[in-house]
Amino acid sequence: MSRPALEVADILRDHGAAWRRANAGHVSLGQLKVMSAIERCRTAALGGHVARCENETCAHTVIAYNSCRNRHCPKCQGAAAREWLAEREADLLPVPYFHVVYTLPAQIADIAYQNKAVIYDLLFKASAETTLTIAADPKHLGARIGFMSVLHTWGSALTHHPHVHMVVPGGGLSPDGSKWIACRPRYFLTVQVLSALFRRLFLEMLVAAHHAGRLQFFGEHARLADKAAFAAYLAPLREINWVVYAKEPFAGPRQVLRYLSRYTHRIAISNRRLLSADENGVTFKYKDYRIEGPARTKAMTLATDEFIRRFLIHVLPKGFHRIRHYGLLANGTRAANIAHARQLLAQPARPKEPETPEAAINEPRVLPRPCPCCGGRMIVIETFERGCEPKHRPTPAPAPIRIDTS
Structure with a gap:
């Protein structure tokens, strides 16, 4: 699934520090931890791994940073x-x-x-x-x-x-x-x-x-x-x-x-409900349940500090x-x-899940998604710790094809 153009993490990275200063003394430790986790999610701050296509003629290489796994993070809940x-x-x-x-x-x-x-x-x-x-x-x-x-x-x-x-x-x-x-x-x-x-x-x-x-x-x-x-x-x-x-x-x-x-x-709120974030505030989609049909979905703009406040009131103890x-x-x-x-109910009992063979445990780690270039398996070839940079470099994005019609 492609990355949304705008994420809650982007808003917190751009405005979170100023919001924390403006609301010092009125923000719980739990809320501060959620903000920090979302800001750092899938960045070098949390470490990650490098995967390369096993097809030698392709060798497409990608870098993936670790998730924060915080239960309030919009990016982490799909896998959970x-x-x-x-x-x-x-x-x-x-x-x-x-x-x-x-x-x-x-x-x-x-x-x-x-x-x-x-x-x-x-x-x-x-x-x-x-x-x-x-x-x-x-x-x-x-x-x-x-x-x-x-x-x-x-x-x-x-x-x-x-x-x-x-x-x-x-x-x-x-x-x-x-x-x-x-x-x-x-x-x-x-x-x-x-x-x-x-x-x-x-x-x-x-x-x-x-x-x-x-x-x-x-x-x-x-x-x-x-x-x-x-x-x-x-x-x-x-x-x-x-x-x-x-x-x-x-x-x-x-x-x-x-x-x-x-x-x-x-x-x-999910990242895919976000529409824009600018000097006017944060605009997102919401549903007006007083209305039936397609017109129920509307857009709302909140001042950025109010958007952050509303997002954080839903942080659980x-x-x-x-x-x-x-x-x-x-x-x-x-x-x-x-x-x-x-x-x-006369329904047969579910069979037990087969145990993972020991040989499979020792196999190289494979990403769940295939190579975007050739469809081959993506094998993890390197892991790196928090705050470190990987030794391998990702495959450069292909240059856009330009057609001169003059």
Whole structure:
């Protein structure tokens, strides 16, 4: 895939130092580390390798610099997603899959910005408990289910908009584990019931966190440290509908994988949404979800410092897991539960992956992409450390062909 003409890294390299100076004392260590990682990604600062075509008549040579592998880097998430998806493919069952989205109201999102680790964690817990509880109720499905949850904290315009995407198999095990209980076709659970329970559970957990002193408030929200003021702030939220959205079921496992490849390792903005960066600011594409059809995609220009600020508000707390598994798919018992579900669904067990022969381990490292000149294998012939320059030189780009029509 060709390199985009403009990248987030370009914007940070050009404006990051000035932005850091202007915002000194108001930027977290985590945000500073993300900026540094993205600025250094795929540059000589991180080292790299040299690869050469094994075809001696070609010998095309390229230099590739190492990736930062930061989970907020737009360049690094494609490879991470492919590796993760290869592992998840083995977990898919031959049943319909549903997509459910739980969204926090704007008033909660405002205080989540100052309490990311606590409130994002409550969002995971409340949405998971809601889904498991309603699914287990005999009035709804009456089954023990499992699912994967993915946290997104942004809207299309880089605003702070915390929500959880769930991918849920359409059914689960009976309480005694003796049979598979399938959902009704094209229907998972009643959204209104999910919404009401989610609202109650989340507010209960939030109030408990406040009473335990786990929340902090600054600026215009400083008054919410008082219990009475906090209770008054939450009161209107008990009367409104909280957004829980259940989409149409996926067409099959392949569609599930395509969806997961877009959502699991997505970050606030991809490089391909960037249009320009100049003295007017940064212009990028976004979707206006109030409009249907092609007109939904629009362009927005933000001052460069505001673009950087919005990008960095989506940096997650250190060690925070934004992909989590629940119920039958919880990490400790997932393999056994999937094997049992396959047995009940009369699906053959997946064969074990063959072990890599020792001879293959000692083979030279080969790049996943073939030689752009002749299609041969690209063999790594040199690696170099951080801050060092390679001994070999890349093949010069061919001179452009000029045709004189005078």
